[in-house]
Amino acid sequence: MTRHRRLRELDLLRFLAAAAVVLYHFTGFGGAGPWPEHAREVFPALGAVTRYGYLGVDLFFVISGFVILMSAWGRSPGEFGVSRLVRLMPAYWASVLLGAVVYTVFRQGHGVPGLVVPNLTMLQGGLGVQNVDAVYWTLWVEMHFYVLAAVLAWIGITYRSCLVFMAVWLFGGVFADEAGSKLLQIMLVPTWSPYFIAGMALFMIHRFGPTLLLWGYVAVSYLLALHWGGWRADGAFKGSAHLPVAAAVTGIFVVMILVATGRLHWVRWRGLTVLGALTYPLYLVHSQLALPLLDALYPRVNRWVALAAVIAASLALAYAVHRLVERPGAAWMRAKLMASLEPMRAAKPGSAADAAAADVPAPRAPEAEPELATR
Numbered sequence: 001m002t003r004h005r006r007l008r009e010l011d012l013l014r015f016l017a018a019a020a021v022v023l024y025h026f027t028g029f030g031g032a033g034p035w036p037e038h039a040r041e042v043f044p045a046l047g048a049v050t051r052y053g054y055l056g057v058d059l060f061f062v063i064s065g066f067v068i069l070m071s072a073w074g075r076s077p078g079e080f081g082v083s084r085l086v087r088l089m090p091a092y093w094a095s096v097l098l099g100a101v102v103y104t105v106f107r108q109g110h111g112v113p114g115l116v117v118p119n120l121t122m123l124q125g126g127l128g129v130q131n132v133d134a135v136y137w138t139l140w141v142e143m144h145f146y147v148l149a150a151v152l153a154w155i156g157i158t159y160r161s162c163l164v165f166m167a168v169w170l171f172g173g174v175f176a177d178e179a180g181s182k183l184l185q186i187m188l189v190p191t192w193s194p195y196f197i198a199g200m201a202l203f204m205i206h207r208f209g210p211t212l213l214l215w216g217y218v219a220v221s222y223l224l225a226l227h228w229g230g231w232r233a234d235g236a237f238k239g240s241a242h243l244p245v246a247a248a249v250t251g252i253f254v255v256m257i258l259v260a261t262g263r264l265h266w267v268r269w270r271g272l273t274v275l276g277a278l279t280y281p282l283y284l285v286h287s288q289l290a291l292p293l294l295d296a297l298y299p300r301v302n303r304w305v306a307l308a309a310v311i312a313a314s315l316a317l318a319y320a321v322h323r324l325v326e327r328p329g330a331a332w333m334r335a336k337l338m339a340s341l342e343p344m345r346a347a348k349p350g351s352a353a354d355a356a357a358a359d360v361p362a363p364r365a366p367e368a369e370p371e372l373a374t375r
Contacts, residue, residue: 061138115131
């Protein structure tokens with residue numbers, strides 16, 4: 001596979017999305033958290049802004065649609081599955097075990113053995129089992145997308161098949177809501193599918209150039225995202241935050257359009273690659289680390305000092321997980337899992353990558369597919 005310029009602008013956006021979620025949990029959350037009081041009460045002025053940090057997840061999902069389609073293109077379902085497992089599981093397992101340690105040593109959090117065991121599968125969302133860390137809910141949403149993307153890879157990822165796939169997913173989600181079909185709602189996640197579909201369409205714009213049809217997918221997805229964003233605002237803020245939520249969702253789509261159309265190619269600082277690598281472990285560990293750390297620090301020290309300390313500790317732990325767990329764990333898993341696919345290749349020569357080579361319009365010159373590997 002040819003390697004091309006890494007989209008460091010996506011590394012930056014992913015880190016900013018994670019930072020928004022971290023600040024939401026530490027300063028803008030209105031429920032029980034790591035502080036003795038609600039975080040929004042500890043930081044009332046800052047919390048008025050960071051209470052919208054949960055929308056960092058919306059940005060994550062648009063980026064995921066963009067990057068996962070890029071990662072899956074030209075791969076067989078097995079190769080795509082391997083890429084997802086090695087990307088997600090090592091840091092995730094470390095996070096679940098961190099929750100177990102925090103509960104065992106400090107009696108905080110939800111890392112009890114009865115939850116840790118099913119959580120290690122990452123399938124607890126479908127089993128009706130509580131997450132060891134509340135942030136894991138997004139991984140279960142992502143899992144739905146990965147299964148659908150694997151089906152697309154099995155069919156064969158082409159320009160045409162992507163257009164059909166996005167249309168079926170988009171309308172299928174709307175029809176599932178109309179029919180009140182719980183099974184289809186679970187399978188198609190219509191609350192979140194507009195973000196993934198928009199990301200996929202934006203990747204196709206990036207790779208093949210804009211068309212009215214692709215912009216139509218982005219526009220409809222944006223309107224649906226506004227609807228679902230407002231619906232969630234009703235639940236979170238009792239209908240008082242529609243305008244800021246709409247502005248944030250609009251900003252997410254605007255910045256991703258800038259990425260897709262190459263307007264952010266000037267963002268090339270190599271250090272952004274490191275920030276991008278820290279995003280996933282930072283998202284996974286910050287909440288659980290904060291429980292014992294803030295319990296030890298606050299109110300003995302100033303709230304701002306405590307906040308700076310917990311953010312710095314979260315970044316340090318994220319870097320340690322990346323270097324000591326993610327990188328070696330992914331390398332070991334990739335080699336073993338790819339070897340596991342060899343018997344299938346020997347039994348059936350060829351791959352979905354060969355089929356995917358057909359029915360694909362030529363990419364724009366001179367732009368080529370970037371190398372991001374979903375980090």
